[in-house]
Amino acid sequence: MxxxxxxxxxxxxxxxxxxxxxxxxxxxxxxxxxxxxxxxxxxxxxxxxxxxxxxxxxxxxxxxxxxxxxxxxxxxxxxxxxxxxxxxxxxxxxxxxxxxxxxxxxxxxxxxxxxxxxxxxxxxxxxxxxxxxxxxxxxxxxxxxxxxxxxxxxxxxxxxxxxxxxxxxxxLDEYGLLTCMAYVDLNAIRAGIADSPEHSDFSSIQARIGAWGKALGKEAAAQCPPLLGFNDSGTDDALLPFTTLDYMELVDWTARNVRADKASAMDEDAPPILVRMGIDSERFTRQMRGEGGSFPTFIGAYHCLRDAARERGLHYVRGSGTARRLFCGEMVS
The missing domain is CATH 3.30.70.1290 (Transposase IS200-like)
Incomplete structure (x- = not known):
């Protein structure tokens, strides 16, 4: 519906x-x-x-x-x-x-x-x-x-x-935000028109990498438009709820798995942020390839999708099954 x-x-x-x-x-x-x-x-x-x-x-x-x-x-x-x-x-x-x-x-x-x-x-x-x-x-x-x-x-x-x-x-939550941001940043790699995040032209991940290089004294194009920063201090709720290092490691690791088209991603090699959030690394990689199921309207952990359905008078929202499989570490009551 x-x-x-x-x-x-x-x-x-x-x-x-x-x-x-x-x-x-x-x-x-x-x-x-x-x-x-x-x-x-x-x-x-x-x-x-x-x-x-x-x-x-x-x-x-x-x-x-x-x-x-x-x-x-x-x-x-x-x-x-x-x-x-x-x-x-x-x-x-x-x-x-x-x-x-x-x-x-x-x-x-x-x-x-x-x-x-x-x-x-x-x-x-x-x-x-x-x-x-x-x-x-x-x-x-x-x-x-x-x-x-x-x-x-x-x-x-x-x-x-x-x-x-x-x-x-x-x-709806940090699970949905992280998954969607990574999916967007990996668009060019998934489409086969770039081989790495830094070569993904006109993407936010390229802009973030360029801004990071500029901060280190390397020549980089001006970042446009300005992007919401990461909460590296852990104390600023007005920023994205991840650290720069966690997000960059995640996108780099996922890009290599997506580009190599591996059969599966190894849990022992998974980025720390996936481990901490209890996200299944193999399913996450499949999701980034566009093979892991759909989130048509809402993206987030299963209990968030369930609550969204209740608040809108719906019995079910599509993507609930994908959420339960992908975000396997979250508690489902």
Whole structure:
């Protein structure tokens, strides 16, 4: 049964979401058209630049991304509390970066005196705009509509560029977040267009490796867009709930297993983070190859999927069996 996006995106359950947008028919987002030979790789920088700008407007952080030839993946974290703590001036100032056509907002930001009626109208605007700054649909709309207009202008055509609205999955816990981030970062390797994480062009793992090399004094391209950092100190809940070392080791180990197409991954060689979280290493490797079962709407440990079903009045959500097999170390009551 199809679940509406309003039931999937529930910030009281999780701030983390995986979003995918795919081009319609043979339209190319990036890459080289095998028929015409035309390259669209320059559009990748359009997307990264636009994402960098959107993270300055919205209170939505990017955890991972991968840009492919006809689709892209984003793993996002929504920070509703940050928006709720913003002043009215900051809310309208951010919104005005993208949508600058409202004269009342421009008057307010310029410090002009407003009448009582105008102040009431402005207050209503602020009530409408504030939640949009942590709304994934507004974030994705601001990205996809802009990209579609740019691509259609370049192609000299009109009409639909994306096959539909973006698809989304809720990442209910650390199991879901870790699995989805690694899956996104390994897209190029799984597709056979890269042989290692550092060669996975226009992916968040390449950007993180480049930023790490730059910190060590090595030459690296500027990281764009900014990525949510890892909680290396163990004391900052505003960061990703893993350490840089744990995540890098996991992606490197998994990339070698995926690339080598081994029959199985050895538990004794498994990265420490898989061992600590009780994730079956062989099933995790199969999952990264796209062979381990599906998580259509929600990703997480079995008890989280069960709770998500109950909260939405459902008897069952797809992916429960995959969760029970993959996250074998978590306690199932």
């Amino acid at each position: 199809t679940i509406s996006r309003s039931q999937i995106i529930a910030l009281d359950s999780t701030p983390y979401y995986h979003c995918v947008s795919r081009c319609v028919r043979r339209a190319f987002l990036c890459g080289i058209d095998s028929v015409t030979g035309q390259s669209f790789d320059h559009r990748k920088q359009w997307i990264l630049d636009r994402l960098g700008m959107l993270t300055e407007v919205f209170a939505i952080d990017i955890c991972a991304y991968a840009l492919m030839s006809n689709h892209y993946h984003l793993v996002l974290r929504v920070d509703r509390e940050r928006v709720e703590a913003m002043s009215d001036h900051e809310v309208l100032g951010r919104w005005n970066v993208l949508f600058s056509g409202n004269p009342l907002i421009r008057m307010f930001l310029a410090g002009q005196k407003l009448s009582t009626v105008q102040e009431q109208m402005l207050a209503a605007l602020i009530r409408d705009i504030r939640p949009r700054l942590y709304d994934i649909s507004w974030f994705m709309r601001s990205l996809n509509e802009w990209i579609a207009r740019q691509a259609n202008k370049e192609d000299g055509c009109k009409g639909r560029f994306w096959e539909g609205r973006f698809r989304t999955q809720a990442l």
